[in-house]
Amino acid sequence: MGEALNGLKRTIMCGEIRESHLGQKHVVMGWVQRKRNLGGLVFLDLRDREGILQVVFGEGINKAAFEKADLVKSEYCVAVEGEVVKREAPNENIPTGMIELKGESIKILSESETPPIYIKENLDTDEMIRLKYRYLDLRRPDMQKIFKIRHKTAKIVRDFLDENGFLEMETPMLTKSTPEGARDYVVPSRNYPGMFYALPQSPQLFKQLLMVSGYDKYFQIVKCFRDEDLRANRQPEFTQIDMELSFVDMEDIISLNEKLIQKIFKEVKNVGVKLPIRRMPYSEAMNKYGSDKPDLRFGMEIVDISDIVKECDFKVFKDALENGGSVRAISVPNSADMGRKQIDKLTDFVKTFKAKGLAWIAYKEGEIKSPISKFLKEEEIGAIINKIDAKFGDLILIVADKNSVVLQSLGALRLDMAKKLELLKDNKEFNFVWITEFPLVSYNEEEERYQAEHHPFTAPMDEDIPFLETDPGRVRAKAYDIVLNGEELGGGSIRIHDTSLQEKMFQVLGFTKESAWERFGFLLDAFKFGPPPHGGLAYGFDRMVMFLAETENIKDVIAFPKNQNAYCPLTEAPNVIDQKQLMELNINFQEK
């Protein structure tokens, strides 16, 4: 049973009342966080989106209100009218802690059963329960804080891009399925039996069309979809901040986006981002950090020691070098005393990245221990220590193999060691870096052909165009990723707008004229009619909010997320649909 408002108006939010309101009469509405009956007084902690307010009812203030207030339980929704008075026992932990509301009347707007989860910060209830009762989980103040951040961030982005001449334009959700790429979610068509729309993985082709159409600067905060096996922090539907600009080069896009990033972090987190943001070519990122999204908040850089060991007697090193590979190392601080078992675990770890093994040198004051010391001259070990700038107590970890394996395994090992050593504990830094000069294409050994690293419309760097025909693997792209604390926040590229260059690119990728047309027909058609030079960038909005809200769980920043199996415990989607509708769609299901 609930009472009606009957014209009663809220005059202020619970969390907004301060000492400046003392003596004023106010009406507040919200949820009962807690009720205490201390004999002649009932205290309610009343909660709304803006905070918590203490309300006190007394037999001496208003007996009827006191008695009614005593009926309420946790999570009842109530309206209270009363006077703001000074609190006898101030609570300095909350902004409303100096005052309380002397309750003169109360309406019970609705009752509540005992909630199955606590409405409090830092809940560690099972995720399945949190998702099933998401409407209660979303009541928690830390969740509400996240969605305020999400709203505010979107608002800042929109204001900034509007001020900079961008138009927000909507691209279709029901669009065309493109073979290759990630798996599309598809939507059967009733009008065209056997045919499907696809939900977009990104508005890429449409935003390029809008540039051909002369819209000059486009953006959109937009849902995108991928039907992939879900890993941690992936969701079937996710949100991008997507933009595309005409008549610009990479510098224009980077400098505009640096200003945007600066503004977001200033306004949401009061953190200054120093501009220009550091830039690092892809090759440097790979060589030093074994990753195209390096975490630069700590060192432990990868060092190439091939030169030093090239004459040594250790067959593993020699073989790697003779096969065109390399020998590289990282120096892990305060780990020279690591036990053999732990080192064996690290060896197992790098093997998951296809490394054949892990060599090590424990560098302690007055002692150097290493299973490979018998193969290396003292000068060689000294040179390694010297080159990697090891300190007493460091453990040098070495991998020898082909370059891709060496870099990937040492890059992963570097992150793993940083985690184990808690190097980033209590680190509040936001460390940005632009990664540039990505390879345009990579060779797919299985399919014996080159494939685009970004997509086939990414422009090569001008100075590398001559290599497109002679040595495609060497061509660098006008592509750029913005990386924050070792995570890709966004990325983009300048696109090819020249038909003959585009044709050359398709040749490199092994497309025939026909197959290129089949996939990208309407964009290629459009490019016949004076396409402008253009480029763009897209951010993962969910991930951005994760950084701003300081959570590592993507489900915390999406109001109604799916679980790991793309299932929604709240609505029980997906579910079965009417047989009639299946008939209309002409769909049968195969026997299992």
Place this chain on the structure above:
Amino acid sequence: MGEALNGLKRTIMCGEIRESHLGQKHVVMGWVQRKRNLGGLVFLDLRDREGILQVVFGEGINKAAFEKADLVKSEYCVAVEGEVVKREAPNENIPTGMIELKGESIKILSESETPPIYIKENLDTDEMIRLKYRYLDLRRPDMQKIFKIRHKTAKIVRDFLDENGFLEMETPMLTKSTPEGARDYVVPSRNYPGMFYALPQSPQLFKQLLMVSGYDKYFQIVKCFRDEDLRANRQPEFTQIDMELSFVDMEDIISLNEKLIQKIFKEVKNVGVKLPIRRMPYSEAMNKYGSDKPDLRFGMEIVDISDIVKECDFKVFKDALENGGSVRAISVPNSADMGRKQIDKLTDFVKTFKAKGLAWIAYKEGEIKSPISKFLKEEEIGAIINKIDAKFGDLILIVADKNSVVLQSLGALRLDMAKKLELLKDNKEFNFVWITEFPLVSYNEEEERYQAEHHPFTAPMDEDIPFLETDPGRVRAKAYDIVLNGEELGGGSIRIHDTSLQEKMFQVLGFTKESAWERFGFLLDAFKFGPPPHGGLAYGFDRMVMFLAETENIKDVIAFPKNQNAYCPLTEAPNVIDQKQLMELNINFQEK
């Protein structure tokens, strides 16, 4: 072949140059609208998003640039550097008409084939061609103007709602299919064979959950989907401005939205909307205009003449009245001389609304003509003319039947006559009205049960709650539509937040506890935990933009719309998908 920018920067948009820029050097980039070679001079009309600029190249200015400029054709994309000079023959029709750019160099950024449609305003090319070459159609200045309006309107809405304490929150696109309602678009699930997600028809249930979760004020500009047979101005995907508020009543929602509407029309169209906006109960709208979205820009109101004719000899009238129906009429100006054939067509027209016929009285100075004059006394005809306040020259059109037929057919006839008489030609008025006091439920004669007029969560008006059990058809809802010039711009309601009232409502609608649970389970669950009083409203954003852009075609306000068959001539969606993907989804297609 296209030239690269090579660091060349645009300094200003074509459409932005004015006399204040005289003497300045500028770089502009855009598309060639037109080229003229007048002997020693080449003139280019260069177009970008902001307008058109005349650029002149001369042998005497720069010979190389002149020769290159002479190579370009329509829709080539070029960059020009030059000096802003006074134009010899000013063109007062365009904002840049007083100046021109003296072209000192030109880059041909990309070439263009001859476009298959003209890039000009008010194109009347076949729609199929326009949609196939949408990227060219979107280049037209009148289309670009529409998408600027669309962007600006969304921005105004977001700014306004942000200022008023709303949070924009995203609700899921992959959600649960609900039986009944319009037909859902569905998305097969790979993880759960035979099960489907549904694309949302609206975020209704989620926004109510967000109120239960204490977000207080939610909004979203969001895509919604309906797999219906497309009528004119319907699209499979459309955009809503959706909002929901807690602790409010209808007055709060209406007054907030009036301010929003006022702001939009002021800032986009410089049209003042006088507040408060007129309100009209549903019953008045139906009785006077035969519609719940009356066009109030003209009169021709429906008048009930039952009382006057109740004693007459005309059987059709008498039968209608005896069967509980009515006799009503409209008076059409300047139409008393309408020929019999035309009147026959009007009769056919009302028959499509199930009226059995159409009686008429032609009221001319000194003469009254009517096929029913033999059945009516002179006083009766006089009383009709009097009550309907007919003027000489009016044609009175009369329908007698059960009320719903009478009102629907006269309402449609009223609109039809206004169109034929061009009453609204050159009418620039924006005539708003709130329709209120809608019936809560209506009786479905086929299924012999009451059904919700809006949805089952719409609250009844307080004073009508007693009739819920005794006479449900009489209960009015706390629902409201905002109507503009005879079109529904948006609508909403206060929701039921009281469990026992909700149960009563389900009883009226013939739901068992189980069937209600099956459909709305998670919302009903949520309502057990202290739901706040709440209500909301949603606008059709596409329709709003149609009004603001003064177009009557919804395809003009959607960048990439589908055609009447839900097909996209540009991308050729829907299309077939890989057999492999069908297998993964476990889908077979039935033989036709």
